[in-house]
Amino acid sequence: MQKQKHKDKWNDLFELALYATAAVCLVYFWLKGIPAKMFQAVLIVAVLLIIRFVVKITKTTMFAALRFSVLLFIFVSMFMANEFGFYKVIPYLDKIEHLFSGLILCFVGLLVYMKASNGEKEAAPNAQVAVWFCLFFSTAMAGVWEIYEYTTDGLFGLHSQNGSLIDTMTDIICGTIGAVATSIYLAFKAKRKKMPLIDVQS
Incomplete structure (x- = not known):
């Protein structure tokens, strides 16, 4: 504590x-x-x-660990990339962000699942269901983020998507890759049963 x-x-x-x-x-x-x-x-x-x-x-x-990851992601993606223009300095920074976002959103999905499972009195949380939920949650949020970028680009004249469908789709693919990799890690962790899927104190 x-x-x-x-x-x-x-x-x-x-x-x-x-x-x-x-x-x-x-x-x-x-x-x-x-x-x-x-x-x-x-x-x-x-x-x-x-x-x-x-x-x-x-x-x-x-x-x-999740809170720090979220704050770090905000600093990199919103400050360094958009506010300070580091997209022109660091190659493929946008793709690195989306890979990282897949990881973060998987853990957010796990947090959501564990929170929802606390209200279930008749059944204990299922590790397999949790991993699948994390994967689907993360990939869905990758799409939601692209909708946000598309909307703000149109309304405020930003250039998050560079006006390119290729950029949009590769962002979603990178986020999905990060989500799949994290889900595989969680699945192996659950299979070993040496520790719970997540330790809220870590």
């Missing part, structure tokens, strides 16, 4: 740093007169607040 609190403290500091960076970006791009970048800074804050809101209303404990 003490170890969990220590990790949560570092995650709290990380999240606070993201809020502060977003505020600096908002002011900077306001002075530069770049509305799209200003919107991106506001969007980052909105995403962070939505995550907190969802966790609170669902009374879900987000284990430290």
Whole structure:
């Protein structure tokens, strides 16, 4: 428990740093007169607040490793890539993000499944069902993300999808690969039965 609190403290500091960076970006791009970048800074804050809101209303404990992964993903994908333009600096950064997102969303799916299973009094959580749920949840969210990118590109003049169907489909494929790899890992972990699928204290 003490170890969990220590990790949560570092995650709290990380999240606070993201809020502060977003505020600096908002002011900077306001002075530069770049509305799209200003919107991106506001969007980052909105995403962070939505995550907190969802966790609170669902009374879900987000284990430290997942929370750190989510915050790191927001920093890389929303700050480095979109706000600071690192797509032009790091080759295939977008594809790396989508591979990583497949991993994160698998664990989010597992968290959702375990949360839902807590209300089932007649049956214990099934590891095989959990793994399949994680896979389907992650691949579905890969599609939802592309819908979000398509919408924001059209409404706010962003270029997340580069106006290309190929870019959209390869993003979904990368996310699916990350999801499949993580699901295989979870399946082997469950089969060995040496430890539970997930340790909320890790």
